Amino acid sequence: MKLIYEKSQPGRRASAIPRHAGLPAPEVPAELRRAHPPRLPEVPEFELVRHFTELSTRNFGVDTGFYPLGSCTMKYNPRVNERLVGLPGFAQLHPHQEEEGAQGALELEWRLEQILAEVTGLDAVSLQPAAGSQGELTGLMLVRAYFEDRGESAQRRKVVIPDTAHGTNPASVTMSGYELTHVQTDTRGNIDVEDLRAKVDEHTAALMLTNPSTLGLFDENIEELERIFHGAGALMYYDGANLNAVCGISRPGDMGFDIVHINLHKTFSQPHGGGGPGGGPIAVRGMLEPFLPVPAVVHRDDGSFGLDFDRPKSIGKVRGFTGPFGVFVRAYAYMRMYGPRLREMSEAAVLNANYVLARLKDAYELPYDRLCMHEFVLSARELKREHGATALDVAKRLMDYGFHPPTIYFPLVVPEALMIEPTETETKETLDAFCEAMLAIAREAAEDPELLKEAPHHRPVRRLDEVRAAKTPIVKYEFEQHPAIVR
Amino acid sequence: MKLIYEKSQPGRRASAIPRHAGLPAPEVPAELRRAHPPRLPEVPEFELVRHFTELSTRNFGVDTGFYPLGSCTMKYNPRVNERLVGLPGFAQLHPHQEEEGAQGALELEWRLEQILAEVTGLDAVSLQPAAGSQGELTGLMLVRAYFEDRGESAQRRKVVIPDTAHGTNPASVTMSGYELTHVQTDTRGNIDVEDLRAKVDEHTAALMLTNPSTLGLFDENIEELERIFHGAGALMYYDGANLNAVCGISRPGDMGFDIVHINLHKTFSQPHGGGGPGGGPIAVRGMLEPFLPVPAVVHRDDGSFGLDFDRPKSIGKVRGFTGPFGVFVRAYAYMRMYGPRLREMSEAAVLNANYVLARLKDAYELPYDRLCMHEFVLSARELKREHGATALDVAKRLMDYGFHPPTIYFPLVVPEALMIEPTETETKETLDAFCEAMLAIAREAAEDPELLKEAPHHRPVRRLDEVRAAKTPIVKYEFEQHPAIVR
Amino acid sequence: MTHPFLALTDADVEEMLRTIGVSSVDELFRDIPPGVRLDRGLELEPALSEQELSAHLAGLAARNADTTRELSFLGAGIYDHYVPAVVDAVLQRGEFLTAYTPYQPEMSQGVLQSIFEYQTAICELTGMDVSNASGYDGETVTADACFVARHATGRTKIVVTEATNPQVRQVVKTYAPGFGLEVVEVPHRGGVTDPDALRQAADGAAAVIFQQPNFFGCLEPAPDLAAAANEAEALPVAHVDPLSLGVLEAPGRYGCALALGEGQAAGNMPSYGGPHYGFLACRRDFIRRMPGRIVGETVDAAGERGYVLTLQTREQHIRREKATSNITTNQTLLALGGLVYLTWLGPQGIRELGETCLSLAAYAKERLQEVAGLELLFADRTTFKEFAVRLGRNARDVVRDARTLGVHPGYALGRDYEGLDDVLLVAVTEKRTPAEIDRLAAVLAEVA
Amino acid sequence: MTHPFLALTDADVEEMLRTIGVSSVDELFRDIPPGVRLDRGLELEPALSEQELSAHLAGLAARNADTTRELSFLGAGIYDHYVPAVVDAVLQRGEFLTAYTPYQPEMSQGVLQSIFEYQTAICELTGMDVSNASGYDGETVTADACFVARHATGRTKIVVTEATNPQVRQVVKTYAPGFGLEVVEVPHRGGVTDPDALRQAADGAAAVIFQQPNFFGCLEPAPDLAAAANEAEALPVAHVDPLSLGVLEAPGRYGCALALGEGQAAGNMPSYGGPHYGFLACRRDFIRRMPGRIVGETVDAAGERGYVLTLQTREQHIRREKATSNITTNQTLLALGGLVYLTWLGPQGIRELGETCLSLAAYAKERLQEVAGLELLFADRTTFKEFAVRLGRNARDVVRDARTLGVHPGYALGRDYEGLDDVLLVAVTEKRTPAEIDRLAAVLAEVA
Numbered sequence A, B: 001m002k003l004i005y006e007k008s009q010p011g012r013r014a015s016a017i018p019r020h021a022g023l024p025a026p027e028v029p030a031e032l033r034r035a036h037p038p039r040l041p042e043v044p045e046f047e048l049v050r051h052f053t054e055l056s057t058r059n060f061g062v063d064t065g066f067y068p069l070g071s072c073t074m075k076y077n078p079r080v081n082e083r084l085v086g087l088p089g090f091a092q093l094h095p096h097q098e099e100e101g102a103q104g105a106l107e108l109e110w111r112l113e114q115i116l117a118e119v120t121g122l123d124a125v126s127l128q129p130a131a132g133s134q135g136e137l138t139g140l141m142l143v144r145a146y147f148e149d150r151g152e153s154a155q156r157r158k159v160v161i162p163d164t165a166h167g168t169n170p171a172s173v174t175m176s177g178y179e180l181t182h183v184q185t186d187t188r189g190n191i192d193v194e195d196l197r198a199k200v201d202e203h204t205a206a207l208m209l210t211n212p213s214t215l216g217l218f219d220e221n222i223e224e225l226e227r228i229f230h231g232a233g234a235l236m237y238y239d240g241a242n243l244n245a246v247c248g249i250s251r252p253g254d255m256g257f258d259i260v261h262i263n264l265h266k267t268f269s270q271p272h273g274g275g276g277p278g279g280g281p282i283a284v285r286g287m288l289e290p291f292l293p294v295p296a297v298v299h300r301d302d303g304s305f306g307l308d309f310d311r312p313k314s315i316g317k318v319r320g321f322t323g324p325f326g327v328f329v330r331a332y333a334y335m336r337m338y339g340p341r342l343r344e345m346s347e348a349a350v351l352n353a354n355y356v357l358a359r360l361k362d363a364y365e366l367p368y369d370r371l372c373m374h375e376f377v378l379s380a381r382e383l384k385r386e387h388g389a390t391a392l393d394v395a396k397r398l399m400d401y402g403f404h405p406p407t408i409y410f411p412l413v414v415p416e417a418l419m420i421e422p423t424e425t426e427t428k429e430t431l432d433a434f435c436e437a438m439l440a441i442a443r444e445a446a447e448d449p450e451l452l453k454e455a456p457h458h459r460p461v462r463r464l465d466e467v468r469a470a471k472t473p474i475v476k477y478e479f480e481q482h483p484a485i486v487r
Numbered sequence C, D: 001m002t003h004p005f006l007a008l009t010d011a012d013v014e015e016m017l018r019t020i021g022v023s024s025v026d027e028l029f030r031d032i033p034p035g036v037r038l039d040r041g042l043e044l045e046p047a048l049s050e051q052e053l054s055a056h057l058a059g060l061a062a063r064n065a066d067t068t069r070e071l072s073f074l075g076a077g078i079y080d081h082y083v084p085a086v087v088d089a090v091l092q093r094g095e096f097l098t099a100y101t102p103y104q105p106e107m108s109q110g111v112l113q114s115i116f117e118y119q120t121a122i123c124e125l126t127g128m129d130v131s132n133a134s135g136y137d138g139e140t141v142t143a144d145a146c147f148v149a150r151h152a153t154g155r156t157k158i159v160v161t162e163a164t165n166p167q168v169r170q171v172v173k174t175y176a177p178g179f180g181l182e183v184v185e186v187p188h189r190g191g192v193t194d195p196d197a198l199r200q201a202a203d204g205a206a207a208v209i210f211q212q213p214n215f216f217g218c219l220e221p222a223p224d225l226a227a228a229a230n231e232a233e234a235l236p237v238a239h240v241d242p243l244s245l246g247v248l249e250a251p252g253r254y255g256c257a258l259a260l261g262e263g264q265a266a267g268n269m270p271s272y273g274g275p276h277y278g279f280l281a282c283r284r285d286f287i288r289r290m291p292g293r294i295v296g297e298t299v300d301a302a303g304e305r306g307y308v309l310t311l312q313t314r315e316q317h318i319r320r321e322k323a324t325s326n327i328t329t330n331q332t333l334l335a336l337g338g339l340v341y342l343t344w345l346g347p348q349g350i351r352e353l354g355e356t357c358l359s360l361a362a363y364a365k366e367r368l369q370e371v372a373g374l375e376l377l378f379a380d381r382t383t384f385k386e387f388a389v390r391l392g393r394n395a396r397d398v399v400r401d402a403r404t405l406g407v408h409p410g411y412a413l414g415r416d417y418e419g420l421d422d423v424l425l426v427a428v429t430e431k432r433t434p435a436e437i438d439r440l441a442a443v444l445a446e447v448a
């Protein structure tokens, strides 16, 4: 399909801009004035609409079908949230509006914080971080500020992460100036406690852990972990990406964690938008509250809501304003539609995952044979060894059956990993159809592996060459090389 | 693809309905109480969204691509209109709201009437009719009321329509209790004036004419027609379906017409919605104003707007309230974005049509070799005679090229008719691509007619059997015959 | 031609004129006699940009007291029910929104299947065998039914109860002369129709039309009314509120020949009166007399199930003056909204919705009865979501005064019925809360 | 489990448990030690229906004074530009809205191609070679640029002008310690930055960050600032208003290494601060140091053009602790909004928009200067759409008083700058009209 730039013709336009007679002429000093207009597309409005409509049909979303992308919690995004976020009182509210003119927004933020505190079992919340990874970074900044405040910052330089950790965890450690300590996973899929004990000491600043882990397994030794870290004077950070498994069932605060980020776009249904936006609020234990980003949302004694910038120990700001407000509206709306029934949400997510697991585990290798939580990881190692069909091939072949593939090749501890997260918002019929497809593909791998290796066959494009893209990167349209399209 | 009823499972639901404790119990006498619940679908909200999203992808609209459906003016529907019509001040306004609480709506209706009066060249407008065909019927009711008022109603029983007329014209004549007089089309595509002269007399109530006609031709003798009908004391009704050709160029009122309906969904861009809604306001000469439907929208001396129900000579009401208000919002918005530049709109529509005509007339038969207005009619008669490929086959084959087919087998005076209306909202590139496809199909008809007869090949379904559907009509889902789907 | 909705560049125009073989755009209009050309520009205000237009229309919208700005108990045919967000999300899909009548079924399976599903939903609700794809509104489908009845029975009289929506009756009367019909109205007795009176009137009639719940909100003895019509061999036609059909019996179950009504309550916004959809369903006997589109199931060349417009020989584009109606453009998009809404509701939802309306309205009756000077008009009748209350003074004055307090208390029945100048018709949907009803009572206590 | 967002019937649950081989849902959680289980229900308010939720949120929204209810001249980083309806129409397409990062390109050509088009638009606007797929906002992309500069130069000092958005500076300072960076600020002189002062500060710096137009709305001598940085072999980083780039020169044309900024003005609603997108573009030299997603062109197995995420070895999921950033979820949907908006604008539109802003702001300056007691703060500077005006009294008090008259007159600069307590920063976008500016002048005449 053509690029929008290839549909452009000089002189066409979609916009009409108000012009006013009798005003001062627009003046820019010559040396600052734009010399060559940007080559933005020149198309009438209907071409614009058709172009993006057609593009959308070349994309697959949760609204299109089953999207069991592990670790991403691709659940249904309620349509009412889109309507609510578009209310002028929210969408057209300027973030510099005075507190008196933003009481509704501030109250919403405050209420959202209360709910998140209850769900995580912690004391204070900052909504500011823009996504999970920024939540992690913010959390580690809090760790640093906390230990600085206690005079232990020079001593505590290490952050422990397990080998199952998501890539953002180590990256955040680096960006926050900490050093990494890796711990292994034991044969049951828990953190290897013996390995750990040897590595945690007075130089340890914190643990970063996802629980349930990226294997979809709840760490059975969580209480022991708590004793080890807190015993060593270190803090515990909870990567909340997998909170969808445990809402109302088990709370990070109760597990012993001191800092938690919540992925609003996963557990609480901010639509993922092709890659974002997200929201990564952090919840903390009381002793860490003074260090949270400014401004803090406060509920004043007179019943009004406000912003408190006067937090001398605060780490500062990690993003503009109070955070991605539109994401808060959606998350708040979503949680209000569940209330205490959030527990049912998590139960259904876990039930769905275990059902699919039960149906697939004979056909695919299951590295850790336990009940899973909201997701699980299979391995295509045997398929590869026996028939040459990789996890990638299975993924591509699933497309032909009308499903989005699972996450693949992650977590790294599982070779040829297939990480499957059905979420709670699927019918049993859909789960069954997916299982049938997975089972059929396992058979196809044995009978006709080319079918997998050449997949997908029924998408708008065939398999794409990623190596070539990286070798000679073409990262924007090169007008000069396409003179024909400009008359 | 499954029907929504086939995705239903007892116990699922998408809605949550507010319930209130402590209120009186809901009571319905036993003999009036529903015995068996309606078998509406039982699906969760995400299944609903996926179902209709998938259904939509099996449909083709103007937003999808070129849609040259003759007589239907499938132009771009500005997205801003959808936003405006959804403003609470419009969408949530109750039609029984008092005048003082609906000043904005009434002003909009009044302004729209003013614009339509200027565009049609007539004096008074009623927005009430729900579509073109209801506009026609309303117009004929006005004719009857007018002649009743003059005491000529028993005498004038006949309405003249040309053989090119749209089917709604004769149907409206029947529904209004009139008798039909048919006139022929001459070799240039105009009304045959000699045939006509013999048929118009003191029994004639009115002429109904589309001009430009459904052949896309402007009647060159329009001034003579006016003399004949008005000379006989009859009225002239203008079917405004083709107004897109002449906005700002030639006005029905100036042509001599006394009553005009305007298809707001064609010329003024109400999205067609898969079949509707539409809007069919009628504009009339002053002498007919007293007979217009009630209520009339009035602009009072004090500057306020109101509804006048006190019109003793009115024909009454043809629809609820003042008409399809949402359609008015869109049409008004559309016309305000053009203003006097509506002329450019019509010019572009006519230019596009003539361009496509010029490119196709060697490959397809052109029954009336004139410049066309906003649309034109080709014939596939030769293709059929020589290669057995009918207009229907050409239409189906066009689908494979990604285009919506033109209107076919209408108007009836052209055998194997292909009625093509490109509208103004297309790029030259799109028109060229369509022409190439039509030319390719003409070649295919000669070289490989089966390609046409078996078309379409690339749609979600193959060619559908319409005869079978009519023979044993299945017009709703038969639950009883599908016990399997209900567990 | 650099308008956002136009695309032709100067170069395009030049090339196109050359291909056509004319030298100017003006020349394309040479067939229009000079005498009928407009020799000036259109006298319209200059073109607005989208931004300016939006500001202008926001200004107009702001001068309307909509139901988000005024607590409203207005009903009388159009109701403030909650429309869930999924409805608009579906209707705004360009593939639905910008398509037209599915003449070409292979391009239109989305619309066709959804109409088929809509027809099924309407048949389920009404207990009928056949539904068309929609009519313009609740008024015009009633006129349509008269046309069906006239041709099905050969008779020329239509009986309609006085407790039927006045606008419905007006439209029927406007259409009647053209159909060669006379219209007879049967008065109500104490808020409902007397079956015996109806039986008398029905003698020799083509159809008997009644509304359930009727315009006063009261439940008619609908089975008895249908029986009265059937006895006279007139077709019983029920004009029903679709949202009552989760708790009230389906007309098909008590002998009606046709069931129809205004679809707005089920999935459309009030929108100052439209666009909405009228639904029209009948017993199988009348399938070939139905006006409007009907979608039927069939198979494609590969034997797969698919949907097409069917029984088109009823329609104007085939039958012309012999058609069952002149309708072509209908209300498909709004009917699709209805289908999405009814799917959202489901069988449990529609029952619960009806029950919530019943309970809230019963509560409202209790509360208003407690207000000194207020009296229920038909106190001994069962109502659904609407009821009539007699005030101390002219209802239009009460409406005006209540509105200054931010409450629209209902519809002044004196607009349509003699002797009811002091009567208000109060509608209570599931969108209202007990607290809002308390506020209504307080306001009426102040102004009524 | 009859929640609208859940689907499992009792029968489903039973069958699934049987397949799994457990006897209850509770049993699925057996790996969770009892000591860390929640032994009570969540203490949250009961679930709301969609209707109740909508009423609740409409109530909250109504307690915000948004720009449809108050005539607003607030800017200071977030602007009330007109967002055309096509933007939301595209973003609400479920295929875009509900997809995630296009890891599987064959499922995601829609998102991938549109990001590629977005990257092209950003490169065209900024005159750069490479754009990423978006960062969180204008603040964090500036911190990202510091990380790039630190690793590209090996240096540990960041210079930023004081006339750069205060929030941007705060975020840079929050990130700096983790990056091992110190931050030095260069004061403005009379509303703009002195190139010589900047040159001095730039010595040994990794990057020099300035804003164009700067926070006061003034046009910096940007080419001179970039030259000053280049002389010191520090990377010049321009923080730009995307909508100024129809009239102002592209940073790539005057020697900048990176160009970035807040995308909100181009196609996003103010939304009380987000979600928006930050754009980040650089010269080709830095392509392998860029943080975040980048889409590249390639071919499929049949040789057809297609798009994929590329240069992923920069990213955390491959490189983990050695990645160029920890970012994964970004702001794709908002950037898509930006692309749709910029496509809507086109080259003519963006120039005209800039000109309209320039003219209206110039008019506003004229009008406010006429008001007794008001004085332009940097009267001899050229400004774009925003300017500072000195009032007779504390600007926050003036804001409060003006708001009671329905006008928000602008941003009180004393929030961030010492000595500017009586200064107001007034933003004028193309959404304002001369009449509205007159109203601002009248209100300030009354309260300032």
Ligand SMILES: Cc1ncc(COP(=O)(O)O)c(C=O)c1O
Pocket: A071, A072, A131, A132, A133, A134, A166, A168, A169, A210, A214, A239, A241, A242, A263, A278, A279, A280, D327, D328, D329
């Ligand atoms: C386990 C885990 N941790 C952290 C993240 C990072 O969150 P975000 O994408 O919101 O930055 C993700 C998701 O991408 C994740 O799956």
Ligand SMILES: Cc1ncc(COP(=O)(O)O)c(C=O)c1O
Pocket: B071, B072, B131, B132, B133, B134, B166, B168, B169, B210, B214, B239, B241, B242, B263, B278, B279, B280, C327, C328, C329
């Ligand atoms: C020429 C002509 N006349 C009348 C009509 C009827 O208009 P409507 O479909 O709005 O009822 C149409 C379109 O369907 C038409 O093309």
